[in-house]
Amino acid sequence: MKTGLLAGVxxxxxxxxxxxxxxxxxxxxxxxxxxxxAPAKKKEETGLSNIQKVVTEDGVSAWLVSEHSIPIVxxxxxxxxxxxxxxxxxxxxxxxxxYMMNExxxxxxxxxxxxxxxxxNMTFGCxxxxxxxxxxxxxxxxxxxxxxxxVRLGLSETRFDEAPFARAVEETQIAVKRSETQLGTxxxxxxxxxxxxxxxxxxxxxxxxxxxxxxIEDAIxxxxxxxxxxxxxxTAVGDxxxxxxxxxxxxxxxxxxxTGETTDVADVMFKPALEKPxxxxxxxxxxxxxxxxxxxxxxxxxxxxxxxxxYILGGGGFSARLMDEIREKQGLTYGIYTSLSTMEHLGxxxxxxxxxxxxxxxxxxxxxxxxxxxxxxxPTQKELDDAKAYITGAYPLSFDTNTKxxxxxxxxxxxxLGMDYIATxxxxxxxxxxxxxxxxxxxxxxxxxxxxxxxxxxVGMSQIDGMVEAYLAGEDYEPVPLDSNENEID
Numbered sequence: 001m002k003t004g005l006l007a008g009v010x011x012x013x014x015x016x017x018x019x020x021x022x023x024x025x026x027x028x029x030x031x032x033x034x035x036x037x038a039p040a041k042k043k044e045e046t047g048l049s050n051i052q053k054v055v056t057e058d059g060v061s062a063w064l065v066s067e068h069s070i071p072i073v074x075x076x077x078x079x080x081x082x083x084x085x086x087x088x089x090x091x092x093x094x095x096x097x098x099y100m101m102n103e104x105x106x107x108x109x110x111x112x113x114x115x116x117x118x119x120x121n122m123t124f125g126c127x128x129x130x131x132x133x134x135x136x137x138x139x140x141x142x143x144x145x146x147x148x149x150x151v152r153l154g155l156s157e158t159r160f161d162e163a164p165f166a167r168a169v170e171e172t173q174i175a176v177k178r179s180e181t182q183l184g185t186x187x188x189x190x191x192x193x194x195x196x197x198x199x200x201x202x203x204x205x206x207x208x209x210x211x212x213x214x215x216i217e218d219a220i221x222x223x224x225x226x227x228x229x230x231x232x233x234x235t236a237v238g239d240x241x242x243x244x245x246x247x248x249x250x251x252x253x254x255x256x257x258x259t260g261e262t263t264d265v266a267d268v269m270f271k272p273a274l275e276k277p278x279x280x281x282x283x284x285x286x287x288x289x290x291x292x293x294x295x296x297x298x299x300x301x302x303x304x305x306x307x308x309x310x311y312i313l314g315g316g317g318f319s320a321r322l323m324d325e326i327r328e329k330q331g332l333t334y335g336i337y338t339s340l341s342t343m344e345h346l347g348x349x350x351x352x353x354x355x356x357x358x359x360x361x362x363x364x365x366x367x368x369x370x371x372x373x374x375x376x377x378x379p380t381q382k383e384l385d386d387a388k389a390y391i392t393g394a395y396p397l398s399f400d401t402n403t404k405x406x407x408x409x410x411x412x413x414x415x416x417l418g419m420d421y422i423a424t425x426x427x428x429x430x431x432x433x434x435x436x437x438x439x440x441x442x443x444x445x446x447x448x449x450x451x452x453x454x455x456x457x458x459v460g461m462s463q464i465d466g467m468v469e470a471y472l473a474g475e476d477y478e479p480v481p482l483d484s485n486e487n488e489i490d
Contacts, residue, residue: 073238287456314338361460365467378438
């Protein structure tokens with residue numbers, strides 16, 4: 001499946017990093033016929049310390065970081081609408097629409113459009129997710145106006161020619177069929193079926209049939225409904241001025257529709273967690289284990305405390321508790337990780353690991369034990385200090401290129417975190433206290449909050465509770481021999 005250059009922001013969590021750059025103004029030269037030096041030009045503020053807001057006459061707003069030391073411009077565009085608004089039975093319409101955005105426009109067919117992008121040393125591509133649709137453009141500053149004219153054509157004069165559209169359908173169907181056999185997809189859909197409200201838009205997904213049902217007219221309708229001025233936000237970084245950006249934005253975006261229809265989406269409220277793991281049987285030597293529970297929305301006051309807590313539990317790689325206990329000490333997996341998911345209408349706390357079939361029950365049991373310990377005891381002060389030091393210290397790495405800066409700013413805009421977020425983010429991390437992480441862990445990380453899914457041929461499912469009791473008591477567990485025909489999960 002063809003995707004754009006900007007990934008969905010719900011996975012960024014906007015906890016990347018920040019660097020500030022400045023450019024010195026040139027010193028004025030002294031005239032050969034005068035003994036008086038010309039006044040020096042005022043030093044221009046650049047870098048993340050000076051995000052500027054640019055608004056067109058039509059009300060489309062952009063955040064701009066002018067950085068003139070490198071002759072490159074990165075620009076991100078996003079619209080608050082996506083796959084949740086695909087017509088019923090035509091799931092995949094938005095995917096096909098974004099595929100076509102650089103497959104020919106105006107007088108340029110697919111090949112000519114690609115050739116012209118190469119001539120301008122530019123990239124342009126789009127992607128869509130549940131809640132947002134995004135496009136990215138990257139080019140040399142000397143080609144900025146011409147590159148944005150190509151963006152204008154792509155957004156408003158998309159050709160939707162039959163041959164590239166047929167290719168888009170075929171490639172998307174292949175990707176859909178491939179995903180249906182992937183362990184992660186199987187597990188995610190099992191969780192959605194059991195935990196999400198019935199018929200919620202987040203539970204809808206593309207199938208080969210739904211993609212095949214999408215027509216060119218459907219794709220055009222999705223473009224015109226999504227890519228409108230009222231739902232659009234822009235971020236830009238590079239060798240351009242606010243005046244340049246405003247003029248180009250007005251030329252590029254004035255042709256877009258003013259508004260488009262969208263459907264209101266309710267927040268996801270998880271159903272009660274299941275006591276027994278969900279089993280999706282698949283013949284293979286290893287079992288994928290996925291677990292999920294209600295989490296926090298991005299604007300929750302406890303979000304930063306939860307982010308730090310997650311780093312300690314399973315988000316910190318080899319320094320995380322789960323990795324240390326379940327990989328290093330027990331040798332049950334190559335890796336086990338947890339994450340916070342923050343979508344527009346869903347906050348969840350999830351994790352995953354893969355292990356040998358015969359060790360699946362033990363892995364789940366030991367994971368539950370670590371969740372229990374975190375919920376009842378919380379992290380130590382040293383774990384908290386180490387986590388905050390790493391999280392804040394790694395922040396600048398998210399801002400070491402123009403594209404990263406533009407992407408990070410876009411995420412901030414999408415979650416409405418405020419223009420001062422970059423400056424205040426590390427302070428919010430450092431303000432997290434031991435009491436905060438213990439409170440969050442006690443609220444969200446109880447083992448009974450989590451539903452587990454296994455995909456494979458897991459062994460030991462019926463003995464998980466006994467294992468948990470033994471491990472909490474500091475005892476070894478002796479598995480009970482199972483009849484080969486025993487169905488361990490009701």
